[in-house]
Amino acid sequence: MFLQKLPWAGIRVLSGETSIAIDPMFHFPAKFGSSHEELFPLDEFGHADAVFVTHHHEDHFDPRAIAAYYGASIPVYVPQESVRHMTDTPLTNIQGVSLGQQIEIGELTITAGFSVDGFGDPQVSWIVEGGGKKLIHSGDTLWHGYWWKLSKAYGPFDAACLPVNGAVVEFPGMIPSGQPITLTPEQAVAAAVVLQANVLVPIHFRAVHHPPVYRETPDIAERLQQSAQNRIKLAILQSKEILPL
Template identity: 60%
Template sequence: MNIQKLPWAGIRLISGTTAIVIDPLFNFPSKFGQPHDSLYPLDEFGAVDAVLITHQHGDHFDPEAIATYYGEDIPVYVPAEALHLTSSGKLKDIRGVFPEDSFQVGAFTVTAAQSVDGVGDPQVAWIVEDGEKKVIHCGDTLWHGYWWKFAKTFGPFDAACLPVNGAVIELPGLTPSGQPICLTPEQAVSAANILGANTLIPIHYGTIHHPPVYQQAPNLLDRLRTAAKNTMKLAILDVKDTITL
């Protein structure tokens, strides 16, 4: 299995002639100012057979880009509870999936798993395996108690793609908490350790930093390296980089 890094939280998984993408992003949400990394037309990363979406937030679900670069008929899998929130006139094949539902996409078996969104919206993690390797992608989850269940039911994992930017937000209509809405670097390493992940691939950092609306954790890569040292393999990928598990 090959894993290619896309901007922000996106990854592309390839096994044989099958490719799927999780949370691809091209159109940057204006409420976050300007992106701090480059965004690329999605077809620059190659074709895909299906799209998996962890949740409907604009930095994870980009229906316009999906329709433009993958086609309006591409199968798009979303949390079943968010199906009414992801309706798009451009996308003609949006499918709702509940936690622990599984389905086949070519060489891949895909399973949805529980997740906990930082502002309480429906979200799932995606577990993808090809008979030889197994990967989990956890969107922008915060810390929760499902890690041990994942490890027991689905683990161990060859790689875990986990958010690491520990973002603190101040959005209109929400009382500021001062608390991170997704995993901090240290929490990501702890989660990957519980999951039995051989490799931690950090996602969901760098592109968005727009205080006070959205503020990522300081020195996050240094903190991540320190936390992961002598614990697990850390694969910090630039956009378009590909690793083979």
Template identity: 60%
Template sequence: MRIQRFPWAGIRIEAGDTSVVIDAVTRIPAKFGGSKEPMFPLETFGRTDAVLVTHMHEDHFDPEAIIAAYGPDIPVYVPEQGVEAARAAGLRRVTGSRIGAAYELGGDVTATAALSVDGVGDPQVAWIVEAGGRRAIHCGDTLWHGYWWSIAAAHGPFDAACLPVNGAVLELPGRIPSGQPICLTPEQAVSAAAVLQAGVLIPIHYGAIHHPPIYRETPDIAARLEAAAAGRVNLNLLRPGEMLEV
């Protein structure tokens, strides 16, 4: 199994002749100030057999880019509450995923939808991809929750955990500010990876967005990750485009 990091929160997983992408986007919404890092057409990273989506936010679901790169008939798996929106966007082969359901994606690759908690209360799943005896999990933009132990018991250990790390604090119009992060902080991501018994933590969901006061990324991410992971979790700060074999 080979894991390639995309900009922002996306990844691509290759196993044999089969590949899948998760949360692959080519843009960051203007309301968040656009992207602070380069973005690329999805075809830059190669072909794929299926697209997995953790949730329907614009920085995780980019139907125009999916259609441009892979065509409208690429199989796309979204939380079941997002099926209508995905089809309305022009995607023709949309499957609504339910927690605990497993889907065969080709070759010996399977994807299982697991519990995840969205920071603003919208439907979200984590995706577990298995192939060739290897297992990786991608948790979208989850915040800290109490399901880590049950996920580990049911599906772990994991060879890799792709977890958000930017601890973003939001001040959205019409919502009372909480001052609390809506996704994992660096320290929380390390703790989650440890509970999941991950062979390596691959940080995602950082670097592209920092647009105060609407969206504030937590500071010193790399240094805090390295300090928290020392002696506890293997850490690999993949840059966009880089690939890791697990």
């Protein structure tokens, strides 16, 4: 199995002749200003047999890009509760998945696992198995109490793709909390350790920092390295970089 980093929170997983994309994005949400990392047309990463979306927020679900680069009829798997939020898209094959449900795509088996969204919206983690390897992608989850259940049910993992930007937001119409809505670097390391992951692959950082609407936590790379020391391997990937598992 190979893991390829896409911008922001996306990854592409390859096993044999099969490949899937999780949370691929090309069109940057206007509410966040301009992207702080380069975005690439999705076809520059290669083909995908199916797309898996952790939740319906526009920085994780980019239906225009999915349709344009993978085709409008590609299977797109989303949390069952998110289907009602995805009606006005060019995509023709959106399929809802329930927690614990398994999907077979070629040589890969993908399972919907626990995740907790920072705004209380439907969200899942995707657990991907193939070629004797296993990884988990947890969208933009915050810290929760399901890590131990995930570890017991599905671990250990060869890689854990976890958000690390500890975002604090002040969206219009919402009372500011001052609290992160995604994992901080230290929390991501702790979660990866509990998940019994061989390597932590940070996702969901670099692209978005647009104060006061959306503030990324500072010194991410340094904090990750300090927290991971003597605890877990760390692979901070650039877009298009491929990590063999």
